[in-house]
Amino acid sequence: MSGKFHYAEIIGSGAAMFDMDNDGDLDVFLVQYVGESRLFRNDLSNGKLAFTDVTAKSGIVTHGNGMGVAAGDFDNDGCVDLYLTNRGPNQLFRNNCDGTFTEVPPTRAGVAGASEGNWSVSAAWVDYDRDGWLDLFVGNYVRWSEAASVPCHAASGRPDYCSPNVYQPLPSRLYHNNHDGTFTDVTAKAGLAVEFGPALGVSTADFDNDGWPDIYVANDGQPNQLWRNAHDGTFRNAGPRSGASLDASGKAKGSMGVDAGDVDNDGDEDLFMTELTGEGANFFVNQGAGAFEERGVRSGLNSLTTSRTGFGAAWLDVDNDGWLDLLTVNGAVQTMEALARVKDPFPFHQRKQLLRNMGNGRFEDATDRGGPAFELSEVGRGAAFGDIDNDGDVDVLVNNNNGTARLLINNVGTKNHWIGLRVERPAKAGRYVNAVGARVQVVPVEGTPIWRRARSDGSYASANDPRVLVGLGASARAPRVRVIWPDGKTEDWSAVEIDRYTSLTEGTGK
Numbered sequence: 001m002s003g004k005f006h007y008a009e010i011i012g013s014g015a016a017m018f019d020m021d022n023d024g025d026l027d028v029f030l031v032q033y034v035g036e037s038r039l040f041r042n043d044l045s046n047g048k049l050a051f052t053d054v055t056a057k058s059g060i061v062t063h064g065n066g067m068g069v070a071a072g073d074f075d076n077d078g079c080v081d082l083y084l085t086n087r088g089p090n091q092l093f094r095n096n097c098d099g100t101f102t103e104v105p106p107t108r109a110g111v112a113g114a115s116e117g118n119w120s121v122s123a124a125w126v127d128y129d130r131d132g133w134l135d136l137f138v139g140n141y142v143r144w145s146e147a148a149s150v151p152c153h154a155a156s157g158r159p160d161y162c163s164p165n166v167y168q169p170l171p172s173r174l175y176h177n178n179h180d181g182t183f184t185d186v187t188a189k190a191g192l193a194v195e196f197g198p199a200l201g202v203s204t205a206d207f208d209n210d211g212w213p214d215i216y217v218a219n220d221g222q223p224n225q226l227w228r229n230a231h232d233g234t235f236r237n238a239g240p241r242s243g244a245s246l247d248a249s250g251k252a253k254g255s256m257g258v259d260a261g262d263v264d265n266d267g268d269e270d271l272f273m274t275e276l277t278g279e280g281a282n283f284f285v286n287q288g289a290g291a292f293e294e295r296g297v298r299s300g301l302n303s304l305t306t307s308r309t310g311f312g313a314a315w316l317d318v319d320n321d322g323w324l325d326l327l328t329v330n331g332a333v334q335t336m337e338a339l340a341r342v343k344d345p346f347p348f349h350q351r352k353q354l355l356r357n358m359g360n361g362r363f364e365d366a367t368d369r370g371g372p373a374f375e376l377s378e379v380g381r382g383a384a385f386g387d388i389d390n391d392g393d394v395d396v397l398v399n400n401n402n403g404t405a406r407l408l409i410n411n412v413g414t415k416n417h418w419i420g421l422r423v424e425r426p427a428k429a430g431r432y433v434n435a436v437g438a439r440v441q442v443v444p445v446e447g448t449p450i451w452r453r454a455r456s457d458g459s460y461a462s463a464n465d466p467r468v469l470v471g472l473g474a475s476a477r478a479p480r481v482r483v484i485w486p487d488g489k490t491e492d493w494s495a496v497e498i499d500r501y502t503s504l505t506e507g508t509g510k
Contacts, residue, residue: 001346001402005152007144008033008065008087010161010333010348011121012311012381012401014461017388018071018080021099022431024501026388026465028397029082030405031066037084041099042388049389049409059100064088068382068461072125072134075181078431083111083136085120085461090138094181097431110183111136111175119144119170124457126204126213127437129233130487132425133177134436137215139199140170160335164220164254169198172217176233191234197222201258203458205269206439207242208290211488213437216244218255218273228290244271244284244292253279254309257383257460261315261324262451263357269453272301274310274328274460277336277350281305281328300363301326301355308350309333311460312383316394318366320416320471322450323357325366329380329398346402349377373408386465392418392499394469399462417472420501423454423483432505434466437486442470445477472498483509 001009013031020027021041028040028051039058040051064086071080079095089112093101106112119141125134144167152162174190175183187193197219207214212229219225223245227235239245246252254276260269264285271284271292280302284292296302308330315324330350339347352374356366367374382399389395393413398406419442424432438454456466472479478495483504485491491509496502 004149005159005161006146006149007162007167008119010401011067011141012331012379013066013399014068014122014312014382014459014463015384015397015399015405016069016071016082016463017384017386017397017465018456018463020080020095022079022097025390026386029069030399031069031084031382031461032062033065033067037062037066044389047389047391054099057100059096059102060093061103062091067119067121068123069463070123070125070136071456071463072436073427073433074125074134074136074177076133076427076433078427078429078433080434083123083125085123085138087119089118090120104181109181110185111138121200122202122461124202124204124215125436126215126457127486128174128213128215128229129176130212132487133179135177136175136183137202137204138173138175139202139217140172141200141220142167142169142198154335154337156337158335158340161333164198167198169196169219169222171196172199186233189233191236192227195225195237197225200256201273201458201460203258203260203271204437204455205260205453207260207269207286209268209288211484213486214290216258216260216271218258219252220256221252221254223252224255224273226290238290242290242292243294247282248294248297253282255282256311257313257328259314259458261453263315263324264361265323265448265450267449267451272313272315272326274313275305277309277332278306281310295361299361304355304363304365305353308353310353311381312398312462314383314385314459314464316385317469317471318354318356318394318410318412320393320413320418321473322447322471323359325357326355326363327383327396328353328355329383331379331381331401346379348379348401350380351375351377352380352398371411373406376406378403378406381460382462383459384462384464385459387420387467387469390501392420392469394465413471416474417476417498419470419472419479419481419496419498421468421470421481421496422501422503423468424503425506432503435485435506436466439484440468441482443480443482444472444475445479446475447473467501
């Protein structure tokens with residue numbers, strides 16, 4: 001912190017959980033706004049976690065002010081690559097499949113964004129045209145520089161960080177994969193250049209269940225966009241018409257983190273996004289065909305989150321009971337006067353929140369039952385979600401602003417049964433590509449079908465575990481599984497073992 005309230009200081013950076021070396025466990029990448037971002041290899045052994053900093057050996061050298069990370073295999077060689085967003089030119093690193101990475105000059109690859117005044121935050125790999133190659137959506141924020149910094153003040157009159165509305169938003173970008181290691185900027189051709197706002201979060205899912213991935217963009221203080229895929233390489237903003245652009249009163253909020261998931265187990269993707277202190281979260285419930293109803297108040301989520309400014313967030317089945325719960329990491333973006341009055345050196349910190357899905361359309365605050373990790377008050381920003389110790393429940397990696405990174409280990413989920421799935425396609429040299437965007441239906445012998453999606457996007461500026469993890473509660477019998485692949489083809493597996501991870505490879509089902 002410079003003491004000058006430079007706007008970029010308070011936004012914060014993301015993190016990634018991804019398997020960089022194909023050894024079956026998740027490694028960690030921490031994005032740094034100042035200094036080198038760091039790569040840690042997971043040396044998991046017999047359930048015991050141990051990490052080695054392999055940044056120097058990896059070939060990853062970062063520059064600029066790091067903001068976010070997207071993890072995906074853009075060249076279909078079976079090894080996960082990294083795209084890093086910055087305040088400044090972005091960076092693309094190809095995984096060499098040997099523990100090292102090679103930077104692909106983004107200007108040569110065609111994914112740099114504007115070098116002058118560029119500020120990208122969240123990005124997502126998404127095969128929007130279903131051709132089997134991952135394309136790239138990059139969410140851009142506002143035009144800001146230290147030289148053009150505007151002085152802002154809190155209600156008390158003391159200097160403080162500005163609102164994003166002080167600065168001009170930057171248009172986001174959509175890049176089409178050319179199958180040869182390069183990309184073409186198709187933003188205008190796809191129709192995404194027409195409307196834009198200061199983007200902080202992005203989630204890609206098939207919101208209208210037509211078999212094609214859509215793109216939802218969470219904007220900071222301006223209407224959010226739901227870009228509906230028209231199947232011909234173009235999109236249209238269905239946000240206002242769908243009911244998922246503004247809150248129930250027609251207000252645009254300060255959306256940061258966003259995630260999509262089937263919260264009510266009815267087979268379609270619902271939306272949640274974190275907001276500013278005093279606003280309360282948005283919770284858009286999908287009514288089918290991509291029409292949404294805002295239920296933040298009815299569900300209790302709005303009142304439960306009003307006291308927080310949320311960033312990283314995700315739907316996750318914490319206790320593996322088959323219902324998606326919610327975890328948010330929080331921290332203010334403007335001075336909290338109560339903390340400033342007692343001369344707190346960093347008066348922006350807030351506790352994380354754990355909100356349990358009660359299965360009846362409502363949520364309860366389970367934060368105080370979450371253990372010592374939830375007693376910490378920090379300035380949470382990026383959060384990545386995944387099963388880092390391979391024990392069958394979702395853990396959380398938190399990147400704090402001006403503070404220590406945290407790894408929250410879930411010790412609750414393994415009390416219930418679960419099924420873990422690697423949904424993949426064959427690649428080169430006996431390796432496999434994560435089938436990002438595939439929809440998975442798990443049908444327990446007892447109970448109703450559960451839908452999940454293979455994804456790495458969502459949250460805030462972070463990349464998540466692409467494996468599908470489904471809680472089965474007390475059901476101890478092998479369920480049926482159906483996979484709808486990104487190209488629309490469907491395969492079934494009659495009985496998949498529980499309480500372990502299984503690879504479902506395209507072409508091996510029925």
